[in-house]
Amino acid sequence: MHVCTAADLGPSFVAWAGTVHGTATALISERAQHDDAVALQAIELLQRFGVDCSTCTACPLGLNRRVN
Numbered sequence: 001m002h003v004c005t006a007a008d009l010g011p012s013f014v015a016w017a018g019t020v021h022g023t024a025t026a027l028i029s030e031r032a033q034h035d036d037a038v039a040l041q042a043i044e045l046l047q048r049f050g051v052d053c054s055t056c057t058a059c060p061l062g063l064n065r066r067v068n
């Protein structure tokens with residue numbers, strides 16, 4: 001299980017994942033909520049960190065709420 005949080009860390013920031021206090025934590029640019037290209041980049045980055053946002057319940061990307 002992991003926690004995703006939206007964060008605005010500057011114009012070049014897309015996403016970051018790491019372990020904070022023993023919990024896998026992902027930060028996702030707020031732009032990903034409005035920009036599909038940024039969202040895709042964030043998804044790819046987080047997958048490399050082992051974070052699967054399609055199973056993420058409170059994810060700012062909202063992948064589990066999207067209809068494919």
Ligand SMILES: [Zn+2]
Pocket residue numbers: 003004026052053054056058059060061
């Ligand atoms: Zn997520």
